[in-house]
Amino acid sequence: MRTITEERELNVGIDSSQAILVYFYNDTCAPCVALRPKVQEMMDSNFKKMNLLFINSAQFPELSANYSVYASPTIIVFFEGKENFRVSKFISIPELGIKIQRYYDLLFG
Numbered sequence: 001m002r003t004i005t006e007e008r009e010l011n012v013g014i015d016s017s018q019a020i021l022v023y024f025y026n027d028t029c030a031p032c033v034a035l036r037p038k039v040q041e042m043m044d045s046n047f048k049k050m051n052l053l054f055i056n057s058a059q060f061p062e063l064s065a066n067y068s069v070y071a072s073p074t075i076i077v078f079f080e081g082k083e084n085f086r087v088s089k090f091i092s093i094p095e096l097g098i099k100i101q102r103y104y105d106l107l108f109g
Helices: 007-015 030-046 061-066 093-108
Strands: 019-025 051-056 074-079 082-088
Touching: 007 019, 007 051, 007 061, 019 030, 019 093, 030 051, 030 093, 074 093, 082 093
Parallel strands: 019 051
Antiparallel strands: 019 074, 074 082
16 A cells, blocks of 8 residues: 555556556545545455555645546556546445456456
């Protein structure tokens, strides 16, 4: 897990990872604050081979806009450098886990 502050860092993270979850958040967003540790726990428990990056959309709005992220929280999942899916606003951890698992098993299974 690491917090990203510039686009170059994000691009390198995506390009150098087989699988990565990018979590866009805002500290004034209650769902973002509540969801963040749950996402962290899910990743640590179930998807150990995936990287996890956090981006504060309020501090770095241009970075969020470059990835067409206009709502918080937004999660974008990349496999082999390609965006596979994204979810925004109302995010269910079990549903997110099921979506990730499908691709994760294909890549790492």
